Amino acid sequence: MKDMKGSAPRSATRRQVLQAGGAFVLAFTIPGCDRGGPRERSAESAAGAASADVTREAPGLNPNAFIRIDRSGSVTLVMHKVEMGQGTFTSIPMLIAEELEVDLSRVKLEQAPANDDLYADPILGGQITGASTSVRxxxxxxRRAGAAARMVLIEAAAxxxxxxxxxxxxxNGTVTHPETNRTLDYSQLVDAAAKLSPPSIVPLKEPADFKLIGKAHKRLDSPAKVNGSAKFGIDARLPGMRIAxxxxxxxxGGKLKSTEDAKALGVKGVYQVLKLDDAVAVVADHMWSARQGLAALAPTWSDGPHAKxxxxxxxxxxxxxxxxxxxVARDDGDARQTITDSGRKLEAIYQMPFLAHATMEPMNCTVHVRSDACEIWCGTQVxxxxxxxxxxxxxLPLEKVQVHNHYIGGGFGRRLEVxxxxQAVAFAKQMKEPLKVVWTREEDIQHGVFRPYYYDRLAASLDENGMPSAWTHRVTGSSITARYAPDWFKDGLDPDAVEGARDLKYGIPNIRVEYVRHEPPFATAYWRGVGATHNVWVVESFLDELATAAKKDPVExxxxxxADVPRLRAVLELAALKAGWAEPLRSSSERRFGRGVSAQFVFGTYMAQIAEVSVGKEGDVRLERVVCAxxxxxxxxxxxxxxxxxSGVVFGASAALWNEITFDRGRVQQSNFFDxxxxxxxxxxxxxxxxxxSTASPGGIGEPGCSAIAPAITNAVFAATGKRIRKLPINAEELRSA
Incomplete structure (x- = not known):
């Protein structure tokens, strides 16, 4: 997903100190997340709600999260983000621990309940984990919440x-009076601190004083994932639960036509067959029986209008x-006329395919629907x-639906969809027992919500020194934003679709960027960077074409x-230095070697990557080394x-080298990790x-590595073979003769 809401907020707007069941509770609001509705309630009732069950909404008191310090001195953070491998469950507690002056081991996490009013991200405006926004x-x-709690605890001791x-x-979790050498642990100050009002001004530490922030720390979620105690959505187990x-x-758009119910029910362990208009589920005691039952069910389909x-x-x-x-997304100067009048004009068409997310944890959801409530166990980004x-x-009323969120075995934007x-809820409505619905890998890949196909037209003109005097870029593709966040889709422009193109950082005097919306007959989805993963590849590839036409070194x-973007220039220079850009590459009679470069500013982060590749006689591309600054x-x-x-290198390189989703007779042709x-x-x-x-505000990091790698690879392939890659994934057949 894309950062649509601007930069991170500058200060916390409201704080309250509460006492809840012997715990000191700091409730706070992250600015930009006030979604309306009643805002005030008594401290007593709010504390009761927080203490009794923090997974329930506290009506009227709408903080984004809770910090609780109990009488044992343990600090609990109710986490408004989900952990899907990106390290959020370590980095965000570090922010609290730093300003609160406690060891990170004293901070415990509780997964926040589903509540857009309480736990909305200040940048995205909803309870969403995505767009590389968690730390930003x-x-x-x-940090301000942690500092406010620290100051109240100090006041209580004083x-x-x-x-x-x-x-x-x-x-280190204590307050000390150095003159008299008296010390009190936070646990001893809980009751007194809960009676005090927090300060209106909360100064934060200077970077030079950081003890945790900026220091390497082992992931807090790793031990549970290594020893198997970590619970992912697919691990949900309930008494009496059935598997489907x-x-x-x-x-x-196709519909279910017929099934062989009797044959499916004849399979040992099969319990029931459930049907929707466009899907069918076989319910059994365990997954193997369910799969055997589904094979026996032999469903047939009416393909509908998209059969061809x-x-x-x-x-x-x-x-x-x-x-x-x-x-028009950007129009500086007069790019089109400049190109028309130029004697040195270059044009290119670039294409990127539909892509699946292929998360290691297949899609799954466990649901128990009762007459008066619904409970859900899954991993979701939303x-x-x-x-x-x-x-x-x-x-059911919203408050009667409870979502138990779990660790996510890969999100990448796929679990931004619901x-x-x-589907699981619709099936579970037909049963009394809890139902776990698990998609097979084939079902997952063939029925994903895919990243859009993109078709881009670019043109540029070069001046007498070979430098670009004008640049035009027309992006054609589906608008995820128009479906997912229609308020952000304005005047026909999808800001995500042009990210990395509209905000081009290179000093080109005439730039025009356009967007053409074109929809396939199915919904498309965000994919670990989406606009950036598409546009950075197109921009950095075409820029390499200009450098080649000008007979200039791509880095230079x-x-x-x-010249006017020093932070981006600095990472480019550092990457080139560390990669030994000017040094010759090894050579081999069996493989051709090349280096390629990319530079970008996306998700608030400046990044350059240099890739070294080798290309075999059969056209196979091997990624040998990546240097990232x-x-x-x-x-x-x-x-x-x-x-x-x-991980971004793995994800982005896999897409560049091998991945695509293709359709024939309306059907996805790929099915598992072999294809x-x-x-x-x-x-x-x-x-x-x-x-x-740097001491500047943090940028995002989850997606930039993914968007930087593809152009570095394809530019390296050109350096090795002289073959320009304008369509992904890379076609080995075309490189065999290059």
Whole structure:
């Protein structure tokens, strides 16, 4: 997803200190998240709600999260984000612990309940984990909340001792009065602190004083994931629960036609057959019986109006659409006229395919629908949306639907969608027992909500020095935003679809960027960067074409165009230095070697990547080494940044080298990891990550590594073979003869 709401908030607007069952509770609001509705209630009633069950909404008191310190000194943070491998459950507690002056081991987490009013992200405006916003949105308000709690605890100790609070210091979960050498643990101050009002001005630490922030810290969620105690959605187990697996219409818009119910029910362990208009589920005691029952069920389908749908037909329609003018996203100078008048003009068409998310944890959801309530167990990036769709399907009031969110075994934007939740609820309505619905890998890949196909037209002119004097870029593709967040889709422009194109950082005097919306006959979805993963590849590939036409070094060409963007220029220079850009590559009679570069500013982070590839005689491309330099502002946990870049390289490189979703006769042609390939461990390149220190506000890190790698690879392939890649994934057949 995309950051649509601007920069992170500057301060927390309201805080309250409460006492709840012997716990000191700090409730706070992250600015930008007030969704309306009643805002005030008594401290007593709010504390009661927080203490009795923090998974229930506290009507009238709408904080974004709770910090609780109990009489044992344990600190609890009700986490408004989900953990799907990105390290949020470590980096965000570090913000609290830093300002609260406690060891990170004293901070415990509770997953926040579904509640858009209480737990909305300040950047995205909803209870969403995505768009690389978790640390960006939490950076100041959560630190300020920790600092406010620390100051109240210091004041409570000062009153106990009858001294000035300014003469006391907090350190490692205690308050000390150095002059008299008296010390009280936070646990001893809970009751007194709960009676005090927090300060109206809450100063934050200077970066030089950080003890946790900026230091490497082991992931807090790793032990449970290693020893198997971590609970993902697919691990949900309930008394009396049944297991179901499903088959949906293989063609978008198709309907269920017939089934062999008796044969399915004859399979040992099969319990029931459940039907929807476009899907069928076989319910059994365990997954194997359910799968055998589904095979025996032999469902047939009415394919509907899209029975002849092909990728070729979709692309042909997009080519026609892209030939027409689009909505103007940026128009500096007079790019079109400059190109027309130029004697040196270059044009290119770039294409990116539909892509699946292929998360390691297949789509699953466990549901128990009763007459007066509905409970859901799953992993979702949007718990409030999941709650809302379940309420709509069951006809229950929102407050009667409870979402138990779990660790997520890969999100990548797929679990921003709630189609799998809606389907599971619709099936579970037909049963008395709890029902776990699990999609097979084939069902997952063939019925995903895919990243859009993009068809881009670019043109540029070069001046007498070979530098670009004008640049035009027309993006043609589906608008995810128009469906997902229609308030952000204005005047026909999807801001996500043009991210990385509209905000081009290179010093080109005339730039025009347009967007043409063209929809396939099915919904499309966000995909670990979406607009950025598409546009950065297109922009950085075409810029390399200009450098080649100008007979200039690709790194030096970019440096010259980034004179007014020092942070982006700095990461480019650092990456080139660390990669040994000017040094010759090894050579081999069996493989051709090349280096490629990309530079970008997306999700608030400046990044450059240099890829080294080798190409075999059969056209196979091997990613040998990746050097990444970045400036993401203030680093919270550098280990997380390195891990995110490494995972982004795997995700983005897999797409560039091998992945696409294609249609024939209305059906997705790929089905599992043998034909929708993910990089294996033996194919993993050496990845080097170099972070430029900064005290600027943090940028996002979950998606930039993914968007930077594809152009670095394809530019390296050109360096190795002389073959320009304008369509992904890379076609080995074309490189065989290059």
């Amino acid at each position: 949105g939490a950076w100041e308000p959560l 009153q106990e001792w009858g001294v000035d609070a300014n003469s006391c210091v907090a350190r 697996t499903v088959a949906a219409s293989p063609v978008p 749908l092909t990728t070729a037909a979709i692309v042909a329609e997009m080519a026609v659409a892209s030939s027409k003018e689009g909505v 718990p409030a949306i999941a709650q809302s769709i379940a309420a709509k399907i069951t006809g 189609d799998y939740v809606a 060409y970019r440096r010259a165009l980034l 970045l400036d993401c502002g203030q680093v919270v946990n550098p280990d997380t940044i390195v891990a995110q870049i490494e 929708y390939r993910i990089m294996r461990i033996n194919e993993m390149p050496r990845v080097e990550v170099h972070i430029i220190p």
